[in-house]
Amino acid sequence: MHFMTALTAAWQQRNSLLCVGLDPDPARFPAHLQGRQDAIFEFCKAIVDATADLVCCFKPQIAYFAARGAEDQLEALIEHIHAKHPAIPVILDAKRGDIGSTAEQYAIEAFERFKADAITVNPYMGRDSIDPYLAYPDKGVILLCRTSNPGGSDLQFLEVETPRGRMKLYEHVARTVAEDWNASGNCGLVVGATFPAEIARVRDLTGDMPLLVPGIGAQGGDIAATLAAGRTANGNGLMINSSRAILYAGVKANEGEDFAEAARKVALDTRDAINAHR
Amino acid sequence: MHFMTALTAAWQQRNSLLCVGLDPDPARFPAHLQGRQDAIFEFCKAIVDATADLVCCFKPQIAYFAARGAEDQLEALIEHIHAKHPAIPVILDAKRGDIGSTAEQYAIEAFERFKADAITVNPYMGRDSIDPYLAYPDKGVILLCRTSNPGGSDLQFLEVETPRGRMKLYEHVARTVAEDWNASGNCGLVVGATFPAEIARVRDLTGDMPLLVPGIGAQGGDIAATLAAGRTANGNGLMINSSRAILYAGVKANEGEDFAEAARKVALDTRDAINAHR
Numbered sequence: 001m002h003f004m005t006a007l008t009a010a011w012q013q014r015n016s017l018l019c020v021g022l023d024p025d026p027a028r029f030p031a032h033l034q035g036r037q038d039a040i041f042e043f044c045k046a047i048v049d050a051t052a053d054l055v056c057c058f059k060p061q062i063a064y065f066a067a068r069g070a071e072d073q074l075e076a077l078i079e080h081i082h083a084k085h086p087a088i089p090v091i092l093d094a095k096r097g098d099i100g101s102t103a104e105q106y107a108i109e110a111f112e113r114f115k116a117d118a119i120t121v122n123p124y125m126g127r128d129s130i131d132p133y134l135a136y137p138d139k140g141v142i143l144l145c146r147t148s149n150p151g152g153s154d155l156q157f158l159e160v161e162t163p164r165g166r167m168k169l170y171e172h173v174a175r176t177v178a179e180d181w182n183a184s185g186n187c188g189l190v191v192g193a194t195f196p197a198e199i200a201r202v203r204d205l206t207g208d209m210p211l212l213v214p215g216i217g218a219q220g221g222d223i224a225a226t227l228a229a230g231r232t233a234n235g236n237g238l239m240i241n242s243s244r245a246i247l248y249a250g251v252k253a254n255e256g257e258d259f260a261e262a263a264r265k266v267a268l269d270t271r272d273a274i275n276a277h278r
Numbered sequence: 279m280h281f282m283t284a285l286t287a288a289w290q291q292r293n294s295l296l297c298v299g300l301d302p303d304p305a306r307f308p309a310h311l312q313g314r315q316d317a318i319f320e321f322c323k324a325i326v327d328a329t330a331d332l333v334c335c336f337k338p339q340i341a342y343f344a345a346r347g348a349e350d351q352l353e354a355l356i357e358h359i360h361a362k363h364p365a366i367p368v369i370l371d372a373k374r375g376d377i378g379s380t381a382e383q384y385a386i387e388a389f390e391r392f393k394a395d396a397i398t399v400n401p402y403m404g405r406d407s408i409d410p411y412l413a414y415p416d417k418g419v420i421l422l423c424r425t426s427n428p429g430g431s432d433l434q435f436l437e438v439e440t441p442r443g444r445m446k447l448y449e450h451v452a453r454t455v456a457e458d459w460n461a462s463g464n465c466g467l468v469v470g471a472t473f474p475a476e477i478a479r480v481r482d483l484t485g486d487m488p489l490l491v492p493g494i495g496a497q498g499g500d501i502a503a504t505l506a507a508g509r510t511a512n513g514n515g516l517m518i519n520s521s522r523a524i525l526y527a528g529v530k531a532n533e534g535e536d537f538a539e540a541a542r543k544v545a546l547d548t549r550d551a552i553n554a555h556r
Contacts, residue, residue, distance in 0.1 A: 124433055
């Protein structure tokens, strides 16, 4: 199924704009999982199974798996999501960016090896660095635009001269993606919840394009402001990511085996806090 | 040893500015390696052993390994280079870029798991996305600046307003890295051989900073122009990368087991063509 079709169905059928980010840090796992060979898979699987009815998508962050040589557990995790929760699309958060011949390899990694439904990519190297992902017509390609971190302003907030006039670099990225790169309708953009004014600007520039919004929770972004700025006319259009605030809700005090239940409670509260502003 | 110390020693002792890029594509391997489980490792190992006395560094491109689930072969390859050719630094070409907490994981992947001496990274997310790599004082951090691909101009060649005045985006990246991010002296920049005028500009802006220059060989960049634009006063300062033109020199017609010898011949010719312009 096309990523956008699956995402739209998930927004409606699950009544949720919440994306649970899977950033597994073994140092923060509950005690009973510590030291297990399959701890990363088991931790993420428990979170997935406890929250799947509350989300519009899952977003595993590949760095957390790659740092520990746990690509096999990432494969198993995505396979589990597809088998057990087939309606929920999976975004591989990888932020890849390279010349075309190398991007072809990264596209194989994301879509054929890991079987992700969408990938995050970096626009700095331009159009031909994105084409190999766009060549998969059913997959989502979500480009960094205005990121949630402090350094996001170092480049993205500069004023640039473009063929369409003077604007911020992130606005140029948003317009270029919306007007030039989205011929197949499979593009999205990353815009941080820490910058609601820019979410509103990106929404103005891109119509109903799906926006992946990190930065609520641990990073401090505001849910009401994010929704006011970014929701589409029908109250969708956003994948609002929360990772650490949900994953580790129950293991702050090493509380143990009910970590997935604690994560579910925070996910439920977050979904409802979002829906209160749709 | 510090990456920059190792690189400088390799420039001098090997009398070479050549970087051999390791982009292993199994479809192009000679017949006797086809179908072997360890084909990627064996192919790259043969290339490494045949060219190590001709290079200043090796640059494995992680996408080619990740597309086939061959991270174990990448680990084994870098271990082999360190063991057999300890004077030659290894740059992991990964072009990572993410918020700080995720970048910490990517730094662990590159420097602790794969034991690379340097990594390529993407500047689009700004300073705090680079800090976790800079925190390893002995490692090299090589930032994308002016890339060799056609789409490199889409963002990098835009005119931007900066606190230092009006300039191209790639010039802003070069100045920011040279003046603000390089306090530990471990930064480098990627500037494509397809744009010699911009190599010259980056050289002007960055003093003796090492430049990783892809784009000769298969991409058509000119060696004489690259050297004229980018060499430092003592004839160093460049890591001139060639990947496909060297790797597959002997397997165009499936010539077989002498592929490493054919690769050596092209590497030797390329090193000498470069040295003719130092």
